Amino acid sequence: MIVWTAIALVVMLGIAWAFRFAGQAVTGNAPKFRDMPFGVAYGYVLGVFVLIWLVWAYLQGRSSDPAVANKFFFLRIAIEGLIIFSIAAWIFRLFGRSVGTAWSRKMFRSMPLTASFGILTIIIYAIFAIFAGVIAPYGQEQIIPGVAANIIPGGDPAMGGNPEFPLGTDQIGRDILSRLIYGAQNTVGIAFATTCLAFLLGGSLGFLAATLGGWLDQILSRAVDVLMAIPSLIFALLLMTIASVWAPELGIPLTVFMVIIIAVIDSTRVFRLARAVGQNIVVMDYIEAAKLRGEGLGYLVFKEILPNATAPLLAEFGLRFCFVFLTIAALSFLGVGIQPPLADWGTMVRDLGGFVNFAAFAPLAATAPLLAAGAIALLTVAVNFVVDWMLHKSSGLKE
Amino acid sequence: MGSVLRIILQRLALGLLTLLIVSIVIFVAVNLLPGDFAESILGQGATPEAVASIRRDLGLDQPLITRYFDWLGGVLQGDLGTSFAQANFATFTGTDSGATTVAAQIAPRFANTMFLAMVTAAIAVPFSIILGVLAALYRNTVFDRATNIFTLSSISSPEFFLAYILILFLAVLNPIFPSLSNIFEGMSFGERLEKSMLPALTLTLVVTAHMMRMTRAAIINLLASPYIEMARLKGLSPMRVIVKHALPNALAPIINVIALNLAYLITGVVVVEVVFVYPGIGQLFVDSVKIRDIPVVQACCLIFATAFILLNLTADIMSILSNPRLRHPK
Numbered sequence A: 001m002i003v004w005t006a007i008a009l010v011v012m013l014g015i016a017w018a019f020r021f022a023g024q025a026v027t028g029n030a031p032k033f034r035d036m037p038f039g040v041a042y043g044y045v046l047g048v049f050v051l052i053w054l055v056w057a058y059l060q061g062r063s064s065d066p067a068v069a070n071k072f073f074f075l076r077i078a079i080e081g082l083i084i085f086s087i088a089a090w091i092f093r094l095f096g097r098s099v100g101t102a103w104s105r106k107m108f109r110s111m112p113l114t115a116s117f118g119i120l121t122i123i124i125y126a127i128f129a130i131f132a133g134v135i136a137p138y139g140q141e142q143i144i145p146g147v148a149a150n151i152i153p154g155g156d157p158a159m160g161g162n163p164e165f166p167l168g169t170d171q172i173g174r175d176i177l178s179r180l181i182y183g184a185q186n187t188v189g190i191a192f193a194t195t196c197l198a199f200l201l202g203g204s205l206g207f208l209a210a211t212l213g214g215w216l217d218q219i220l221s222r223a224v225d226v227l228m229a230i231p232s233l234i235f236a237l238l239l240m241t242i243a244s245v246w247a248p249e250l251g252i253p254l255t256v257f258m259v260i261i262i263a264v265i266d267s268t269r270v271f272r273l274a275r276a277v278g279q280n281i282v283v284m285d286y287i288e289a290a291k292l293r294g295e296g297l298g299y300l301v302f303k304e305i306l307p308n309a310t311a312p313l314l315a316e317f318g319l320r321f322c323f324v325f326l327t328i329a330a331l332s333f334l335g336v337g338i339q340p341p342l343a344d345w346g347t348m349v350r351d352l353g354g355f356v357n358f359a360a361f362a363p364l365a366a367t368a369p370l371l372a373a374g375a376i377a378l379l380t381v382a383v384n385f386v387v388d389w390m391l392h393k394s395s396g397l398k399e
Numbered sequence B: 001m002g003s004v005l006r007i008i009l010q011r012l013a014l015g016l017l018t019l020l021i022v023s024i025v026i027f028v029a030v031n032l033l034p035g036d037f038a039e040s041i042l043g044q045g046a047t048p049e050a051v052a053s054i055r056r057d058l059g060l061d062q063p064l065i066t067r068y069f070d071w072l073g074g075v076l077q078g079d080l081g082t083s084f085a086q087a088n089f090a091t092f093t094g095t096d097s098g099a100t101t102v103a104a105q106i107a108p109r110f111a112n113t114m115f116l117a118m119v120t121a122a123i124a125v126p127f128s129i130i131l132g133v134l135a136a137l138y139r140n141t142v143f144d145r146a147t148n149i150f151t152l153s154s155i156s157s158p159e160f161f162l163a164y165i166l167i168l169f170l171a172v173l174n175p176i177f178p179s180l181s182n183i184f185e186g187m188s189f190g191e192r193l194e195k196s197m198l199p200a201l202t203l204t205l206v207v208t209a210h211m212m213r214m215t216r217a218a219i220i221n222l223l224a225s226p227y228i229e230m231a232r233l234k235g236l237s238p239m240r241v242i243v244k245h246a247l248p249n250a251l252a253p254i255i256n257v258i259a260l261n262l263a264y265l266i267t268g269v270v271v272v273e274v275v276f277v278y279p280g281i282g283q284l285f286v287d288s289v290k291i292r293d294i295p296v297v298q299a300c301c302l303i304f305a306t307a308f309i310l311l312n313l314t315a316d317i318m319s320i321l322s323n324p325r326l327r328h329p330k
Helices: A002-026 A038-061 A066-071 A073-098 A102-109 A113-130 A176-212 A214-228 A232-250 A254-282 A285-293 A297-308 A310-334 A345-358 A363-395 B002-030 B037-042 B048-058 B064-076 B084-093 B102-137 B142-156 B159-173 B189-195 B197-222 B226-233 B238-276 B281-291 B294-322
Strands: none
Touching: A002 A038, A038 A066, A038 A073, A038 B142, A066 A073, A073 A102, A073 A113, A073 A363, A073 B159, A113 A176, A113 A363, A176 A214, A176 A254, A176 A297, A176 A310, A176 A345, A176 A363, A214 A254, A214 B002, A232 A254, A232 A310, A232 B002, A232 B238, A232 B281, A232 B294, A254 A297, A254 A310, A285 A297, A297 A310, A310 A345, A310 A363, A310 B159, A310 B238, A345 A363, A345 B159, A363 B142, A363 B159, B002 B064, B002 B294, B064 B294, B102 B142, B102 B197, B102 B238, B102 B281, B102 B294, B142 B197, B159 B197, B159 B238, B189 B197, B197 B238, B226 B238, B238 B281, B238 B294, B281 B294
C-alpha cells in the first residue's frame, strides 16, 4: 500500500506539470499560471486527489458488502458529521445575522464559520448539561434490571443492539446515552466550577499583588514561580495520590479535593496574567486619583482595576477552561479523577477503550469510547475556535 | 561576552535553586500522607512491633528534616531509595533480584521514554517547521485555513482521543503499526521504532500544532520589515525570501517554542504511555501513584520536574543568546 501511495505521488508530479502547462496554454499565459511555482501546482493536484479519494472512501463506506463498509465506516461518519456540523453552523450564523439586536447582528456578520460552529456547540452542551435530568432516558447510576451488559450501539437487534438503548449499555448494564448526557453535567460542570475557583483565587491574589506590591507581591510571585516549575499534570497526580488517602479519613469526596487541587495549580497561571494586567492599570492616572480620593482597597480592585481588565481575562477564561477540562479528563482517564458512580467522559473512555480493537468487524462496538472521547474533544475545539476568533478580533490583526 | 556568561550563570543558579525548592515541595507533599507505608502493607491486623520493625528498616522513624537530607544526599549520588513495593515483593518471595532500588527500576524505563521523546522530536520538529513555512508562504489561502483548523483541533483534543483515533485507523482498520508497544531489552532498533511509532505519532500531533503556529506567526511578524520588502523588490521568489531572509531571523522564537514544547511532551507522555502500555517512566509513575509506592512517586516527580526545569532553562538561555537587546542589557 505504501508503494502504491509513492507511485501515485510520483504520477501526480507529472499531472501537476501538465496542469500548469495546460493552464498556461489555454489562458494565453495569464499571470496566475505564468507565475505559478511548481509546488503550488502540485498542491492543487494533491488537493483534488485527496478530495476524490474522500468521495471514493465515502462511497465505499456506503457499500452493501459489510466487509468493505466496515472498513470505511468511521471515515463515512466523520465526513457526514463534518458536513452536518458545517451546515448547522452556517444556518446558525444566518439565523444570528437576521435575528436579534443590531449589535448581535453586526457580530454575526463578521464571524467566521468556525466561530459560529463553536458558539452553537457551546450552547448545545450547556443545554445538555443544565437539563441532563430531563433529557436522559435513564439515571446515570441506574443498572436497569433485566438488561444485558455490553449491548452494542446502533439499536439493531440483528447486530446485537436494542432499540431502547440507541448507544448500547456499558460493562455493567448502564445506558451509555444517559451516561454521556450526564457526563456533560458532571465533567463540564466540575471543570467550570474549577475554572471559576481558579479565577477567583488567582485573579484576586494577582490584583492584590499588583495593587499593594512590596513584600506581598514578592512572596506570592516567588511561590507561583515554584509551583509553575512542576509540570501541572504531574503535580496534580502527586497531590491526588495524597488526597486519595485523606479523602476517606476526612469523609470528604475525592472529587472535592480534585477541584481544589486543580484550581490551585491553575490559579498560578491566572495569577501571572492578572498581576501583569493589573500592573499596567495601577500606574494609570485614574487609579492615582482614586487613591487620592481615599478609596479603599476593595473599591480600587473591583471598581477600577477589574472593569478595565475584563477583555484579556475573558479570553484567558476560555483557554483556562479548556486546560482544566483536559486535565480533569486526563486524571479521570488515568483513574484518579472524577470517581464512579458519577458518569464522566474520561472514565468512560478508560472503561470502554478496549472495544476500539473490535472496529474491524464490528465498527458499532467501537463507537462508544470514541463518542465519549469525541465529546471532550468537540467542546475544547469549540471553545478554542471562539477564543481564537475573539483574540483575532480584539487584537485587530489583519496580517 | 562577559555579561552574557554572567547572565547564563545567574539563570543556572536560579534553576538550581528552583530545583531545590521543588524537591522540598515534593518531599513535604509526599510526607503529608496520613499513616505510612508500614501500616498500609501490613493491613488491619498489624502488630505494633511489626510496624516498628518495618519503619526502622525503611528509616521511617527518623524526623522529617533528617529524612529529607538523607533522601537528597542519596539522590545526588544517584541513589533514589528502595521501592517499597519491590522491597516488599522481594522479602515475600525470598528472592533478591537486585531490582529493589528505585534507580534500577527507573533506569530502563527512563531510557525508553527518552527514546520515545527523541523519535517524536525527530518527526515533529522538521514537520512543523516545514508546515509553518508553507503556511506563512501561502497565508490566507485555503491551505492556510485548513492547516489552521487542523492544528487548532489537534491542540485542543485530549491526548487519549488522538491516540484512539490513530489506533483505530493505523492499527485496527489498517494493520500498519502495532497498537500495543511491548518493548523489551534486546530488541533491534527497527523493531523498537515500529513498536513506538503510534505513541510517537500521537505526541507528534500534540506538539506539532503549537510549534507550527508559532513558526508561522514568527515568520509573518517579520514580513513587514523593510529588509524583507527590499528582498522582495530585488525580485526574489517568495519561497527564497522566506527561507533565506525571514527564517534565520525568526529562528530565535522558533527554537524557544521547540524547547517549551519538548517540556510539554513530558506531561503529555504520561497519558500516551498509559494508552499504548508503553513501558516508560510515565506508566511507572501512574502505576506507583495507584499503589502509593512513595519513593518511586517521589523519584518520578523529581525527574519530570528536573527535565521540565532544564528545558525551560534552555529556552530561557536560548532567547537571551539570540536577542541582542537581552544580550547587552543597559
